[in-house]
Amino acid sequence: AHWSEQAVRYLTYCMQVPEELRKDFQLTLRMGCPDGLKRLVWPLAADEAVMPPRVIKDGTGRFATSSTHRDPVAFYNGVCRRAFGDVRPDRLDDPVPTFCQGIQGMDEAPPLRHVVRHLAIMSPEGEEALRRLLWCVQLTCTSVEFCPFLPNLMATLLPFFSEAETMMIITNILREAERESSPDKVRAPRIVSTRAQINKQAKAFVREAKKKQHVPEAFARLEELGFDSHAVAVELMQDGLAHCLPFRALCRVVGSFLCEGSEVIIR
Secondary structure, X not given: OOOOHHHHHHHHHOOOOOHHHHHHHHHHHHOOOOHHHHHHHHHHHOOOOOOOOOEEEXXXXXXXXXXXXXXXXXXXXXXXXXXXXXXXXXXXXXXXXXOOOOHHHOOOOOOHHHHOHHHHHOOHHHXXXXXXXXXXXXXXXXXXXXXXXXXXXXXXXXXXXXXXXXHHHHHHHHHHHHHHOOOOOOOOOOOOOOHHHHHHHHHHHHHHHOOOOOHHHXXXXXXXXXXXXXXHHHHHHOOOOHHHOOHHHHHHHHHHHHHHOOHHHHO
């Protein structure tokens, strides 16, 4: 994807992508975002700018900050105090909350390395940051019941963002999901956070897939081999395809997910 200097300069000074530009922004994100722009573009896709405010001249010629960006460090310090008290842990062993009890037939919480396929690319400090973030969500957020995608999403953000910035982005996504939660909702949720939601999405995936050319034959063959198409769909989608995509391809999925939500996984 080509990001012009004018577009980058504009995004640098805005807190949120205007609605009239949202569609073009989504289409560009689907093509992928260069690593050098991820710190700028991905938070805007998630409606949570984390870049520090820039100093600009206002209409009177005076210098002023360009926005009211929140301070990620101050925000995360507050989250950690609620989760851990006054002492922030620097070593957290398995089991950690992976939000996927029962994933792939396992009743107990699996080790983190079984859930996050790309854990090997992280430094020891990055892995500890991921473990702290997972405990922070477990101890401060009550809405996440089943979300194998969450550890993989965090692990994809951490190479490009600090621990505090990652928590701010994740918190905004979870809050959006809480605000829009409704049993009568037709559109896909912001992020799948319950078993009922992943089952509903798997049914939608199978239903829509069978309308595509040659797909019914593929499903029929799978069933002849003893595969349950619904179970296959659940296994594919529950971690956002992280277990079957290389890291670069997963980055493209994550970039679009931050902007469009869980419907990206179905698509």
